[in-house]
Structure formats: C-alpha cells, structure tokens
Amino acid sequence: MVQQKLDRQKQLDMKHELPAIYKLRPTTFGGFHYDWVYRDLASASPEERETLFEKLWAAGGFQFWLANYQDILFKKEANDLCYDFWKRKVRARLNSPEVQEKLGKHHRTNNDHQITEANTHDYEKHQA
16 A cells, blocks of 8 residues: 655655654554544544545555544444545556456455555556
C-alpha cells in the first residue's frame, strides 16, 4: 500500500525524528509511531471515513491498518468498509479482470491476515 523505497539521503533526513518516534512506540497498539483514531468507524460520516482512508492510504506503510478507526480489527462491519476501500484502490490499478477478482475474494484487513501488495498474485505484472 503505497510502498516506497528509502534512499540513503531520505534515511538520513529522517534520523532527527527517531528520538520522538522511539518514545511514542511503547504507548501505541501496534508499537509504531502512530495509533488508532479513538472512535468507532460507525461514528464517522461517509465523507469523514473516506477522507481518513485517503490520508492513511497516501501515508503508506501500515498506517491504513494501524492508524485507522479503533474498531476495524474487531468489528466485521467496520472491517468490511475498510476492505471495500482497499479493494477499490487496488483494483483501479490492475488491468487484468482475473487478478482484480482474485485480489477481491478472500482478503480482509483484519488481524488474521494483513493485506500487502508485495508479491500478491504477480501484482506488478498486472498494473494498469
């Protein structure tokens, strides 16, 4: 999900942030430098949800999974809405209907199976 390579200069530029990141990590659910939105997805309007989803998607990494609404890993309805967003984003970049269908059948964003794009159904070969 918006994976990016970090060149040496980008890594060096990020080093000044490390002390604050390391201090925050033990206080968050996932041990990252970001945490839940401490409200349930159902309490947000569809527009608010879409705005947050777009922001987290653009941020990349695990943020869509671990900086999202607090109930997406624990309530099927919330999880399904997140999954629908993920599916739309990924399918829009694929030109193979067969791969679009494969990527949309069985994956969910719950804690049993984290969705990533790397090496999924020869993903790179099927981008639009």
